[in-house]
Amino acid sequence: TNGRSPRNSVAVATVELLTTGQFYLICGKCSNQPEVRFRSVEMFNPVQTLQEMVRNKSVRTKFTPCLVLLILEVLCDVADSVSQAEINNHLELGRQFLAKGQLADALSHYHSAVEGDPSNYLTYFKRGTVYLALGKAKNALSDLDKVLELKPDFTAARISRGNVHLKLANYDLSQLDFYNVLSSEPYNEEANEFLQKITPTNEKKRLADYYYGNDDYPSAIQLLSEVIEVSPWAPELYELRSEIHMENNDVLSAVSDIKAATKLQSDSVAGYYKLSTLLYQLGQATDALKYIRECLKLDPEHKDCFPFYKKIKKVEKFLTDAETAIEEKNFADCIDFGNKVLKQEHDVQMIIYYAKTVLCTCYSKDEQTSEAVRICSDALDINHDPGVYCDRADAYIQSELYDDAIRDFKAALEIDSNFERAKEGQQRAQKLQQQAERRDYYKILEVKRTASKKDIIKAYRKQAQKWHPDNYQNDEKMKKIAEKKFIDIAAAKEVLTDEEKRRQFDNGEDPLDPESGRSGMPNFHNFHNFQSFQGSPFQFRFHFN
Secondary structure, three states, X not given: OOXXXXXXXXXXXXXXXXXXXXXXXXXXXXXOOOOEEEOOHHHOOHHHHHHHHHHOHHHHHHHHHHHHHHHHHHHHHHHHHXXXXXXXXXXXXXXXXXXXXXXXXXXXXXXXXXXXXXXXXXXXXXXXXXXXXXXXXXXXXXXXXXXXXXXXXXXXXXXXXXXXXXXXXXXXXXXXXXXHHHHHOOOOHHHHHHHHHHHHHHHHHHHHHHHHHOOOHHHHHXXXXXXXXXXXXXXXXXXXXXXXXXXXOOHHHHHHHHHHHHHHOOOOHHHHHHHXXXXXXXXXXXHHHHHHHHHHHHXXXXXXXXXXXXXHHHHHHHHHHHHHHHHOOOHHHHHHHHHHHHHHOOOOHHHHHHHXXXXXXXXXXXXXXXXXXXXXHHHXXXXXXXXXXXXXXXXXXXXXXXXXXXXXXXXXXXXXXXXXXXXXXXXXXXXXXXXXXXXXXXXXXXXXXXXXXXXXXXXXXXHHHHOOHHHHOOOHHHHHXXXXXXXXXXXXXXXXXXXXXXXXXXXXXXXXXXXXOOOOOOOOOOOOOOOOOOOOOOOOOOOOO
């Protein structure tokens, strides 16, 4: 103890270190005749001492209270020294994690260091630095307040706190911190630099409020953006700019600002509700549901969030199920889910729009052409989308209204000149328009364009039996018609049951058209002349498996 009393002693016991390396325990008042002597500091053993006290009645009587207190004091000192080692270890690990950019781990160790020694201002300062790196301004501000409470002349902490206040748009508090720094260090460059930003930024904020009040939204937005560059941690600035964006009919920018504000305020129920309602108005039901759930995490029975959650949960599920049905090509279910959305939502235009775009796609894919044209037209009345134009064009193609289809594909390209679907669709519609003057193999077999290979073979058999020339041997006129139709039926079967030929035909090319460099006849063997059916190529039987 270097001649001093143990730390935190209450003058009950004094340890006197002698030049001989021996020390005495003196209780009550000073005594020249120590009652208990130990050979050296290293020999002092609390357990042995207690055992000796128990054996020595006189010592037990006179010195028990004093010696117990001294032993407890020594044990406390040992415990304190271990704790300090742990604190140093936490500080070192915190420094290492901070250097690696592992901020969460660094923060955890600084928490432990602060708990171990709450009187060390440097530890608070280090933790505050990590908070700043994590963007947790309020936590950082609390630590910096504690630093300056413990050490008011710590200039670096005061400058940091002033900068945090500046970023939070607390301009008066920021100015006060920088003035305090300059009072002791007039030429501090950092403090002077920050101080020079305060007055111009404050003035811009005042002018932004003025322009907003006078409906000059672009000017207000410009000035607020400049203020936010200096004070990016102030949620109220983002909220104000979002309001101005809404007045300026820029909902997407308003949503972006509200997202920034809610990120800065993790407990903003009103912010989450507002963000959810705006996203829903934009037709983004899934994102709206995400943020309304954040609102309910903070307040499960919120009077606005809870009923809104119940509504959009249904709408979002119907829209998601409809999209899944499209992926699975289950167009009947898709139509059902889309109509359920329209029954649920009557007011929000973009939700209605997205429901109608889903229905437009599904009616078109399901070849319900009249419904497809109607619902696609309704969707286009709300928003001119190139994808919807293409869906309606596909429905026009199904109805053989090629001019209308070409017009819609052109409209899509006017919106997006690089839209490949519209480019390909326009070329296909033009080829189909030319092809319409020639044979339509789907019409010949009386099947839909979406018919499966199995359906095509079944239709072919039916038509071949119906139009076989042998059925019209007593009617020369009908026999010639049947011969022509039978050729077309065979050609249709050849094209539509061959995957590559069918693809070519669907793209507006006839693979059997001589103008395309291919044979214009189906693959009959020696099918050149129609004589009597005794020797004609039609003299065969059908074997239907």
